[in-house]
Amino acid sequence: MAEHKHGSMDITVQEKTYASFMTFVTRFTIGLVIFAVFLAIFAT
Template sequence: MAEHKHGEMDITVQEETFAGFVSFTIKTCIAILVAVVILALVGA
């Protein structure tokens, strides 16, 4: 079995995936908040 050495794995892809997930989550939250505000102003 291979010996584990902390900090040697290339995690570039995982970091990019996480950054994309965070960006998507923030944009989705903002879109939901905008929709709620518009619904509140329209009175639906």
């Protein structure tokens, strides 16, 4: 069985994917809040 050294794997792709996902979630959440405020103000 091969020896595994902790921290030796290249995870740059995973880090970029996670950063992109968090950016999307943040922007989507802000958009939902703005939409909810818009509905609260203008929907009667």
